[in-house]
Amino acid sequence: MCLNENERIDMLYSNDVKIIQSAEVFSFSLDAVLLANFAKPVRKKNGRIADLCAGNGAVGLFLSSKTQARIVEVEIQQRLADMAQRSIKLNKLAEQMEVLNIDLADAYQYLEKDSFDTVTCNPPYFPNLDDSKKNENPYFAIARHEITVNLEKIVKITSGLLKMNGKAYFVHRPERSLELLTLLQKNRLAPKKIQLVYPKKGREANMILVEAIKDGRQQGIRYLPPITVYNEDNQYGSFVQEILYGGKKSD
Numbered sequence: 672m673c674l675n676e677n678e679r680i681d682m683l684y685s686n687d688v689k690i691i692q693s694a695e696v697f698s699f700s701l702d703a704v705l706l707a708n709f710a711k712p713v714r715k716k717n718g719r720i721a722d723l724c725a726g727n728g729a730v731g732l733f734l735s736s737k738t739q740a741r742i743v744e745v746e747i748q749q750r751l752a753d754m755a756q757r758s759i760k761l762n763k764l765a766e767q768m769e770v771l772n773i774d775l776a777d778a779y780q781y782l783e784k785d786s787f788d789t790v791t792c793n794p795p796y797f798p799n800l801d802d803s804k805k806n807e808n809p810y811f812a813i814a815r816h817e818i819t820v821n822l823e824k825i826v827k828i829t830s831g832l833l834k835m836n837g838k839a840y841f842v843h844r845p846e847r848s849l850e851l852l853t854l855l856q857k858n859r860l861a862p863k864k865i866q867l868v869y870p871k872k873g874r875e876a877n878m879i880l881v882e883a884i885k886d887g888r889q890q891g892i893r894y895l896p897p898i899t900v901y902n903e904d905n906q907y908g909s910f911v912q913e914i915l916y917g918g919k920k921s922d
Contacts, residue, residue, distance in 0.1 A: 673757075680692075681698075686733065686736040690758045696727070696750055696754070698727065701900065704733060706841075707729075707791070708733075710838075711838065712791075713740050718740030720742045720790070721744075721791075721832055723791070724792055724793060724825065725752075725755060726755070727755050728759065729793075731744045732755075741768075745773060749772055779831065785832075789833075792825055794822060796815060829858070830860050830885060833860075836884060836887065839884075840881070841881045842879070851879075855883045861883055861886070861888060863883060866897065869897055869899045876897070898911070
């Protein structure tokens with residue numbers, strides 16, 4: 672597999688997935704791993720999964736071991752989409768996965784509405800405000816801030832892509848949870864499962880994972896046991912250790 676300058680291959684050891692990364696662009700982090708672990712994608716071979724705001728393809732690649740369904744990754748940044756496509760080839764997943772290097776606003780030109788069983792998204796977390804402090808590196812700025820797409824548009828397109836009773840999975844910041852849950856309900860997506868992620872015991876949550884069902888009943892939200900990332904000794908807790916390494920060692 673040909674790597675471009677300043678690229679490397681990292682591993683998700685728990686399922687032996689290789690992913691091409693570079694310090695010059697936004698790399699996947701724990702939120703992508705947690706989202707892929709949290710999601711319960713359609714498993715059947717004729718199922719369809721869309722991963723929006725895919726970056727270098729981490730979430731879709733990590734989902735591939737949980738399903739036989741077709742996975743399409745949607746990413747606006749050409750360099751990241753190219754890295755995702757090469758990672759697909761590196762993992763010999765070309766028959767299961769593909770990458771669309773498009774603006775999410777144009778999704779319906781390439782993806783049929785009401786045709787997907789599962790949609791996942793690890794979106795930009797921060798609004799694109801005039802006084803927002805943004806990274807000078809455009810790859811980081813677009814990944815972190817709503818420069819090319821905002822949460823309202825993401826949720827609307829997610830709902831449009833899903834079949835009735837299809838499931839959507841999001842990871843976001845707790846401070847925007849009310850906005851996310853409101854947008855889900857506004858767009859026919861009923862929140863069903865919520866899980867908070869804490870960096871350490873005694874600290875405030877810094878991530879929220881949400882499952883929603885298209886046209887599902889609005890009652891019956893389940894709050895799953897919280898995830899705590901680090902132990903008191905600043906090492907990964909057993910849950911995070913398992914989803915990252917699966918009993919294997921990074922060295």
